[in-house]
Amino acid sequence: MQFINAIDFMFPLLANTTEAADSSLVLAAVLLSLVVVYFASKLGGELSNRVGLPPVLGELVGGVVVGVSVLHLLVFPEGGADASSSLIMTFLQLTAGLTPEATPAVFTAQSEVISVLAELGVIILLFEIGLESNLKDLMAVGIQATVVAVVGVTVPFAAGTIGLMTLFGIDAVPAIFAGAALTATSIGITSKVLSELGRLNSKEGQIILGAAVIDDVLGIIVLAVVASLAKDGVVDVSKVIYLIISASGFLLGAILLGNVFNKTFVAIADMLKTRGELVIPAFIFAFLMAYLAAIIQLEAILGAFAAGLVLEETDKRKELQRQVCPIADMLVPIFFVTVGAKTDLGVLNPAIPTNREGLIMATFLIIVAIFGKVITGFSVFGQPQINRLAIGVGMIPRGEVGLVFAGVGAASGALSKPLGAAIIMMVILTTFLAPPLLRFVFPDSDDGTNNSEQLILDASTDKPLALETQSSVVSTSGDSGNVS
Amino acid sequence: MQFINAIDFMFPLLANTTEAADSSLVLAAVLLSLVVVYFASKLGGELSNRVGLPPVLGELVGGVVVGVSVLHLLVFPEGGADASSSLIMTFLQLTAGLTPEATPAVFTAQSEVISVLAELGVIILLFEIGLESNLKDLMAVGIQATVVAVVGVTVPFAAGTIGLMTLFGIDAVPAIFAGAALTATSIGITSKVLSELGRLNSKEGQIILGAAVIDDVLGIIVLAVVASLAKDGVVDVSKVIYLIISASGFLLGAILLGNVFNKTFVAIADMLKTRGELVIPAFIFAFLMAYLAAIIQLEAILGAFAAGLVLEETDKRKELQRQVCPIADMLVPIFFVTVGAKTDLGVLNPAIPTNREGLIMATFLIIVAIFGKVITGFSVFGQPQINRLAIGVGMIPRGEVGLVFAGVGAASGALSKPLGAAIIMMVILTTFLAPPLLRFVFPDSDDGTNNSEQLILDASTDKPLALETQSSVVSTSGDSGNVS
Numbered sequence: 008m009q010f011i012n013a014i015d016f017m018f019p020l021l022a023n024t025t026e027a028a029d030s031s032l033v034l035a036a037v038l039l040s041l042v043v044v045y046f047a048s049k050l051g052g053e054l055s056n057r058v059g060l061p062p063v064l065g066e067l068v069g070g071v072v073v074g075v076s077v078l079h080l081l082v083f084p085e086g087g088a089d090a091s092s093s094l095i096m097t098f099l100q101l102t103a104g105l106t107p108e109a110t111p112a113v114f115t116a117q118s119e120v121i122s123v124l125a126e127l128g129v130i131i132l133l134f135e136i137g138l139e140s141n142l143k144d145l146m147a148v149g150i151q152a153t154v155v156a157v158v159g160v161t162v163p164f165a166a167g168t169i170g171l172m173t174l175f176g177i178d179a180v181p182a183i184f185a186g187a188a189l190t191a192t193s194i195g196i197t198s199k200v201l202s203e204l205g206r207l208n209s210k211e212g213q214i215i216l217g218a219a220v221i222d223d224v225l226g227i228i229v230l231a232v233v234a235s236l237a238k239d240g241v242v243d244v245s246k247v248i249y250l251i252i253s254a255s256g257f258l259l260g261a262i263l264l265g266n267v268f269n270k271t272f273v274a275i276a277d278m279l280k281t282r283g284e285l286v287i288p289a290f291i292f293a294f295l296m297a298y299l300a301a302i303i304q305l306e307a308i309l310g311a312f313a314a315g316l317v318l319e320e321t322d323k324r325k326e327l328q329r330q331v332c333p334i335a336d337m338l339v340p341i342f343f344v345t346v347g348a349k350t351d352l353g354v355l356n357p358a359i360p361t362n363r364e365g366l367i368m369a370t371f372l373i374i375v376a377i378f379g380k381v382i383t384g385f386s387v388f389g390q391p392q393i394n395r396l397a398i399g400v401g402m403i404p405r406g407e408v409g410l411v412f413a414g415v416g417a418a419s420g421a422l423s424k425p426l427g428a429a430i431i432m433m434v435i436l437t438t439f440l441a442p443p444l445l446r447f448v449f450p451d452s453d454d455g456t457n458n459s460e461q462l463i464l465d466a467s468t469d470k471p472l473a474l475e476t477q478s479s480v481v482s483t484s485g486d487s488g489n490v491s
Numbered sequence: 492m493q494f495i496n497a498i499d500f501m502f503p504l505l506a507n508t509t510e511a512a513d514s515s516l517v518l519a520a521v522l523l524s525l526v527v528v529y530f531a532s533k534l535g536g537e538l539s540n541r542v543g544l545p546p547v548l549g550e551l552v553g554g555v556v557v558g559v560s561v562l563h564l565l566v567f568p569e570g571g572a573d574a575s576s577s578l579i580m581t582f583l584q585l586t587a588g589l590t591p592e593a594t595p596a597v598f599t600a601q602s603e604v605i606s607v608l609a610e611l612g613v614i615i616l617l618f619e620i621g622l623e624s625n626l627k628d629l630m631a632v633g634i635q636a637t638v639v640a641v642v643g644v645t646v647p648f649a650a651g652t653i654g655l656m657t658l659f660g661i662d663a664v665p666a667i668f669a670g671a672a673l674t675a676t677s678i679g680i681t682s683k684v685l686s687e688l689g690r691l692n693s694k695e696g697q698i699i700l701g702a703a704v705i706d707d708v709l710g711i712i713v714l715a716v717v718a719s720l721a722k723d724g725v726v727d728v729s730k731v732i733y734l735i736i737s738a739s740g741f742l743l744g745a746i747l748l749g750n751v752f753n754k755t756f757v758a759i760a761d762m763l764k765t766r767g768e769l770v771i772p773a774f775i776f777a778f779l780m781a782y783l784a785a786i787i788q789l790e791a792i793l794g795a796f797a798a799g800l801v802l803e804e805t806d807k808r809k810e811l812q813r814q815v816c817p818i819a820d821m822l823v824p825i826f827f828v829t830v831g832a833k834t835d836l837g838v839l840n841p842a843i844p845t846n847r848e849g850l851i852m853a854t855f856l857i858i859v860a861i862f863g864k865v866i867t868g869f870s871v872f873g874q875p876q877i878n879r880l881a882i883g884v885g886m887i888p889r890g891e892v893g894l895v896f897a898g899v900g901a902a903s904g905a906l907s908k909p910l911g912a913a914i915i916m917m918v919i920l921t922t923f924l925a926p927p928l929l930r931f932v933f934p935d936s937d938d939g940t941n942n943s944e945q946l947i948l949d950a951s952t953d954k955p956l957a958l959e960t961q962s963s964v965v966s967t968s969g970d971s972g973n974v975s
Contacts, residue, residue: 031785033603033607034607034610034785034791035782035785035786035791037607037611038614038778038779038781038785038791039778039782041774041778042775042778042779042782045774045775046775048771049763049765049771049772049775052765053762053763053764053765056764056765057764062765062766103785104786116603116607119517119600119604120603120604120607123517123518123600123604126518127521130522203766278537279533279537280537280540280541281533281536281537281540281546282546282687282816282819282820283532283533283820283821283824286817286820286821287529287532287533287820288533290525290821291526291529291530291533294522294523294525294526295522295526297522298519298523298526301515301518301519301522301587302587302588307519307522330816330817330820332766332814333770333814333815333817333818334817334818335766336766336767336770336771337767337770337771337774337818340767340771
């Protein structure tokens with residue numbers, strides 16, 4: 008009987024031992040899953056970094072290796088996997104006395120916990136990105152970002168929908184779904200890569216970030232339209248109006264609130280004398296904003312990003328960045344490895360007939376997906392010196408957002424199996440291609456310097472490395488010219 | 492449709508929308524629960540600190556206030572609560588469109604996630620305590636700690652069991668169970684209070700910590716004996732031998748491994764170039780050790796503590812402490828608030844007949860619980876200058892460990908309702924009394940200085956506060972004379 012069972016043996020005295028056994032096994036399963044996640048993320052991230060690619064790509068690939076596609080260590084029930092296909096469950100049966108009867112419950116609980124940890128990871132990531140961004144800088148490129156977002160939504164949508172209908176003879180509703188899936192931009196992957204390249208606060212980075220946020224909001228509206236179309240053939244106008252109003256209200260409210268809440272937050276943090284005096288109030292704020300964003304049908308991560316932006320304007324910013332950094336180091340990899348682990352590369356297997364049919368459509372979708380976003384860079388006006396290709400490439404990854412469209416489409420029954428597989432292939436390829444492409448369109452300066460710095464520091468002690476991590480945060484903030 | 496549903500819309504295309512809705516609501520419920528946890532912990536911790544008591548007491552009380560005893564914001568199914576009694580679920584129904592049908596599933600998932608986060612919190616806490624402790628210092632007081640632990644197990648056990656049998660006419664098996672519950676010491680609460688008082692690395696602190704670890708191991712063995720006694724009246728000798736061998740093997744193995752793994756860990760961390768280069772390898776090690784400890788029937792937290800001790804001997808110690816600090820700030824409060832939230836003060840209500848009967852036994856148990864541990868301080872030999880009272884008081888809190896005994900006893904059917912309630916009253920009172928008592932038996936020096944320092948810094952900016960947190964960690968490590 009273990010200490011970790013304590014939680015289940017609480018009052019009243021009715022607790023029973025089988026429940027307790029489960030709880031300790033769930034913890035064991037979560038611990039083992041985290042060990043697998045961290046191994047995959049570090050191995051993948053480091054190897055990716057060695058060959059000059061963004062670490063996050065390695066984390067995604069590491070996730071694929073431990074996930075449903077290869078090793079089956081980390082599988083999830085939503086992927087259609089059951090407990091018996093999870094190697095971690097098998098391992099627990101061998102080592103921890105997990106019985107076959109108790110396995111499904113432990114498997115479900117473990118998947119639930121890891122999924123929520125992954126969600127918390129991406130929430131912390133966007134909070135951190137918000138902390139490293141500057142609202143005024145973002146507003147300064149607001150019009151360009153809006154243009155990029157709108158072009159990046161309309162061009163792939165129109166080209167994808169019309170192309171599928173004319174070239175492949177697909178019906179209007181499924182074609183519109185596929186077109187909608189092409190509009191997404193994964194703010195998580197894009198912002199992480201930009202941060203890794205030290206380009207988050209470059210003008211290009213700010214435009215990409217701003218456009219990705221707007222794209223996210225547009226995507227939510229497009230999805231609502233498409234989903235109601237698929238459901239009963241008509242658009243639910245009231246829902247669309249509600250979404251537009253709530254999204255604008257939330258973003259405007261966050262900005263206005265920011266000016267007031269800044270001082271309150273600093274005052275509260277200064278009053279507190281016990282440990283966590285900065286991180287806990289910050290997380291209360293970030294999690295509340297994430298919750299608010301989630302319940303008004305926006306995304307939780309947008310709330311966390313807004314909270315980060317608000318706190319960026321306080322003079323606690325640097326200390327908060329310093330403290331959030333290790334928390335992000337702990338939680339963010341869970342998100343990327345989980346995304347990789349849930350990616351079933353089986354859809355790329357040409358031996359399966361529906362895949363073969365899907366592959367041709369996928370080729371078309373991928374071309375539209377890449378060129379439809381790359382073109383957005385050339386819609387930026389009034390910035391002659393800007394790296395237009397980088398902006399376009401930054402908008403390419405569909406990531407989790409693209410999968411939402413595929414999932415809703417599949418659930419609504421509107422998508423045929425080949426078209427569904429084609430959309431998923433498009434999402435996988437754009438997601439995995441974007442980090443190396445971004446690396447190559449941002450070839451010089453910051454990043455190059457970082458690399459050579461690392462090589463020089465290679466032989467020395469650990470201190471400079473630790474400092475370097477910090478100084479890169481400071482220097483990227485410095486880029487935006489607002490070190491307070 | 493929200494981004495946070497993405498995780499559920501993964502491959503294959505069979506995902507259905509109801510599952511997805513749940514997942515986004517589970518995240519919303521977890522975010523809201525965390526906001527409640529953080530509010531309760533900060534409000535309680537700060538108020539407790541203001542009146543000169545350890546913050547952790549305030550976190551426990553804050554948990555009681557938001558938990559099953561008062562506000563019903565944070566309730567858990569193990570406490571016999573169902574989803575309808577959770578105010579967070581009611582709130583989600585009002586704000587987030589949670590349907591009554593979906594509520595039980597969301598409630599279960601939310602409770603599971605928060606419970607695991609709490610477990611991760613106490614694992615990180617013990618890892619951090621290990622990082623702040625020193626193996627050689629602990630070994631130097633090893634014999635005293637063993638004596639304290641053995642006295643602290645045998646005296647309360649004998650006095651409690653014999654007292655219940657002779658004074659209250661209780662049967663042998665339930666009396667032995669109650670006696671066993673008296674042997675526990677909550678390493679989590681004790682170590683946290685010591686750390687807050689800046690006394691973790693005092694000689695008294697080291698003896699308490701060492702004794703609490705040994706007490707934990709002894710407690711596991713006692714519980715195995717008692718549980719098999721309750722089950723079929725005979726002691727399962729093979730299980731006891733297995734536990735003794737595996738516990739000794741694990742602790743010895745950890746110490747030996749420490750000397751080898753030190754260098755490997757530093758070499759690995761030096762090789763890594765991407766973010767999390769220190770925290771991720773450290774957590775891989777800590778979680779593996781926690782997993783190993785858990786599956787050999789020890790406690791996960793003992794594994795994490797051993798991992799912390801091993802890494803304390805590397806020259807990465809300070810940087811690791813600095814990075815683990817905010818992670819602990821984020822996760823540890825979840826543990827203490829959860830313990831408080833699960834504590835049902837209803838057992839103290841004398842209006843309920845079984846409680847009245849229990850209250851008399853509880854009074855006896857509490858006296859034995861306090862004096863049986865306070866006496867341990869006087870068993871320390873060869874340390875004339877030592878604060879014997881402080882050592883004894885440090886062993887008082889039963890915390891979660893005491894509840895394990897109560898839970899196993901209740902589940903086995905051996906305990907009558909009044910005796911069960913009496914044990915729980917004893918656990919509650921020793922847990923909540925120990926932090927203020929410890930504060931008063933450690934009256935002077937370090938802690939006093941800290942307090943006055945804080946008062947001086949009160950009016951200034953936040954920087955000194957942040958620095959103070961760090962410097963207090965450094966200074967406590969410095970006490971043990973091994974700053975490398």
